[in-house]
Amino acid sequence: MIKKWWENAVIYQVYPRSFQDSDGDGIGDLQGVIKRLPYIQKLGVDVIWLNPIYKSPDRDNGYDVSDYEDIQPVFGNMATFDQLLTEAHKRHIKLVMDLVVNHSSDQQKWFIESQKSKDNPYHDYYIWQDGEPGKLPNNWGSYFSGPAWTYSKKLGQYYMHLFAKEQPELNWQNSKMRQDVYKMMRWWLDKGIDGFRMDSISLLDKPDGYPDAPNPGHALYADAQPIVADGPRLENYLKEMNHEVLSKYDMVSIGEMIGSKVDDAKKYTGRGHHELDMIFQFEHVTLTPNKDKRLGKWNNIPVKLTDLKASLSKWQNGLNATGWNSLYWNNHDQPRAVSRFGNDSEQYHTLSAKMLALTLHLLKGTPYIYQGEELGMTNCHYTDISQYQDLESLNAFDELVNQEKIVSKETMLDYLANMSRDNARTPMQWDTSKNAGFSTGRPWMTVNPNYSQINAANQVNDPNSVFAFYQKLIQLRHTFDLIVYGNYHELDPDDKDIFAYTRNYEGQKMLIISNFTAKTVSRDYDQAHASKLVISNYADDQGTEIRPYESKAYLFK
Incomplete structure (x- = not known):
């Protein structure tokens, strides 16, 4: 097996608008990213994935591209981008761009x-x-x-337009359009970028005749079944893209695959299929749809651990021999991990943030860290609709509260506080100064009020911080082929409190145990016979006693 550079890499996602403002206009920019490269380097990651910075009317925060070969002026210009690319490469950090070619802006x-x-x-x-x-x-x-x-x-x-009306769908059946897309991709790769994360790439092939959905609703799903995803021509498009572009560069290709199943992912990411390197699947972050189907994803329902384990294990086992997983808890489209899957209370915030990190990073696949996740940033818990910016959230509130009157204002605000994309988009929390050190001006989005407690300045030099824990996990992945290539085996799938699994590779075994609850439980996975405790989020080890949100990994030889 030929090993690829992205297999033992850790990728850090930067949402530029909310990362660091350098000029006081309240919006993050490319000079801000350059300023914070030493921080990203200190964390130890290998790759930056940059959300869209192309010229755009910003109807959907850059995912409506009006010029694929120009930079949105609020972020800088092409010279600034070139400087960022050079400075990142100097630090041995690769740079991956977002590719948005399922749709464009209506101003393209x-x-x-x-x-x-x-x-x-x-x-x-x-x-x-x-x-x-x-x-x-x-x-x-x-x-x-x-x-x-x-x-x-x-x-x-x-x-x-499957998204906003200002985001018309590109017609991938048009070969000339496809060639223009490939030409643009080569233009960026020739500049020296290291790959693409491909937005909504599973939606390129629309069904012939555009048949009605079984039940009226948005085109991506009806009764949890994808209507526009993984069409029969999609593989041909991806193979063509690979032949025309991807295979000609030492790069990584990452597909955002809305609605895709394990068998689809095997085809897309299997080495012999010559399509993509890895995919983002959505199953584990869509486990709690509202029982009222009219409400879709909007809910305040905690995720059941047994459901979460079943989903993650399905993908671990499914892509174990063929294909590759992208490992993530959250991103710019998902609420903050510690608020959704952990416990963001003052008592358990740090422990559960570390627990989630260890659980994810020791799985098989390429881990992603969304900006601020390495600090344990939380949901913003807004209390009024005027505080929200996200188009999806605003439209849902208007439709479900004002127009159709399906839920009350208070209930919908509770749902938004749990699930809105804006939870991930609040400005990065750098320090305790005004606006969390994000901007000297008025930030485009309200800073999370807890920045005085949760910020980078408090953590980067603290050996017990969430940041330091992420550093250790990244170093472990760089050290152990066992973590990168080992087989996965889940233990006790029906356990409602503990997520335990093993990784096995060339005579070594690693046991990972994570408590997803605020109670102490007892579990014996033969920990006593381990040769070493590799990492833990507690200062000591009490063996079979697993404390609240405790997570630890043992090595067996």
Whole structure:
């Protein structure tokens, strides 16, 4: 087996808008990322994944790209980007860009041309359907509420958008459009970037005829089944992309695969299939849909540990021999891990943040750290809708509270506090100064009030901090092939309190035990016969007694 550089790497996700502001306008920027490279280097990660920094109207915080080869002015310019790339590489940190080619902005030059006439050469770069006002092509709803179609009176046609109406879907059946995308990808790779994380890449192939969903709702899911995901042409598109672009560079390709199953991921990431290197799957972060299907993901339901283990184990076992996992608890689209899967109370915050880190980082796959996760940053717990910025959250509140009156204002605010994407997008908490050291101006989003307790300055030199614990986990992955390549085996899948598993590789075994509760329990996994306690979030080891949110790993030889 030829080993790849990204297999033992740890990737740090930077959401530039919220990371560090360098010029006082309240919005993070590329100079801010450059300023904080020493911090990222000190953490010990190998790769930065940068959320979109392309020119954009910012209808969806950069995921509506109007120019794929230019930088959003609020972030800087191409010279600033080149400086960031150079400075990161000097520190032996690779840089991965977000690639958004399922859709573009409605202000992208292709779409502007597309709207001019039906015979315009760019018209077929997007998905248009003949129709008349009020008679939609099908019953699909967009992910951000409302129908997935918008009407052009001039053309007498509807265009498709699975997200905001300002994000029209690109037509991947158009070979010329695909070649223009590949040309753009090569342009970035020739600049020296080290890979792409591909947004919504599982949605490229829409079903022929655009049939109605079994139940009206957004087009990605109906009764938890994907309608627009993993279409029959998707593999051909990915193989073509690999042949035209990916295989020609020493890079990593990461697919965001909404709705994909284990068998799909085996095909996409299997070495012999020549498609992608790894994927993001969503199963473990979508385990608690509301029982009222009209509410979708909006809920305040704790995740059952048995469900969480079953999901993670399915993917660990499924991709063990063929394929590769992306390991993550949270990102820019998910609530903060310690608030959702751990316990963000003052008593258990640090312990549970470390427990989640150890549980995830010793699995098989490539771990991702979302900015602030290494500090244990928490959900923001906003109490008024005026505090939210996220389009998905605002639209859901308007639809479910104001229009359809399905839930009360108070209930929906509780759901948003638990599940809104804005929980992940509050500014990075650097120190105890004004605005947490993020900006000298007014931040684009309210800083989490707990920044005076949870911040980088308090942790980077504290050997007992969450930050220091992440440093140790990253060093372990760089040290042990067992962690990178070992087989996975879950212990006691029905245990409602403990997540325990083993990793085995070339005569070594590692036992990982994590308590997901605030109570002390007793479990005997033969810890007494281990040759070494490798890492723990407690200062001592009490063997079979597993204390609240305790997590530890033993080595057996």
